Amino acid sequence: xxxxxxxxxxxxxxxxxxxxxxxxxxxxxxxxxxxxxxxxxxxxxxxxxxxxxxxxxxxxxxxxxxxxxxxxxxxxxxxxxxxxxxxxxxxxxxxxxxxxxxxxxxxxxxxxxxxxxxxxxxxxxxxxxxxxxxxxxxxxxxxxxxxxxxxxxxxxxxxx
Numbered sequence: 001x002x003x004x005x006x007x008x009x010x011x012x013x014x015x016x017x018x019x020x021x022x023x024x025x026x027x028x029x030x031x032x033x034x035x036x037x038x039x040x041x042x043x044x045x046x047x048x049x050x051x052x053x054x055x056x057x058x059x060x061x062x063x064x065x066x067x068x069x070x071x072x073x074x075x076x077x078x079x080x081x082x083x084x085x086x087x088x089x090x091x092x093x094x095x096x097x098x099x100x101x102x103x104x105x106x107x108x109x110x111x112x113x114x115x116x117x118x119x120x121x122x123x124x125x126x127x128x129x130x131x132x133x134x135x136x137x138x139x140x141x142x143x144x145x146x147x148x149x150x151x152x153x154x155x156x157x158x159x160x
Contacts, residue, residue, distance in 0.1 A: 023122060026118065027119070033114070034107060036107060039074050041115065042064050043064060043075070044084075044104060044107075044108045046060060046064065047100045047104075048100060048108055052099075053099050054097050055098055057097070058095065082101055082104065083104035084098055085099050085100075
């Protein structure tokens with residue numbers, strides 16, 4: 001029998017859900033002005049920061065916590081639009097290496113300033129330094145527990 005949420009706990013959980021939904025909708029609308037989706041942006045950021053501008057697909061999936069199928073489908077859509085390039089790994093014939101194309105990097109460079117301004121306007125500037133520190137602490141606790149529960153025994157955790 002589950003331990004049901006108290007009224008206060010339910011309100012807190014629902015507040016988090018509303019926050020996530022509203023932020024996702026607003027940030028998605030901002031990126032759409034640049035022809036990007038949130039999924040595009042989620043993948044483009046780690047690619048842009050990666051050494052040599054590329055990551056193995058397996059590493060990219062771990063970075064964004066996506067399964068192989070979702071990543072593959074999203075990369076196919078992005079490749080069709082000229083945002084990313086996929087090629088076989090030189091080190092492992094089964095592996096795929098993903099990189100941003102010049103066009104992808106250019107779109108990201110145009111979108112990033114507007115995206116960051118919107119993140120600041122909607123989220124960062126709404127929190128005091130103390131609230132920001134408290135939120136980081138709370139998020140770190142939840143992420144540590146979710147990471148602990150999702151790490152498969154015997155598998156390398158590529159997130160850390």
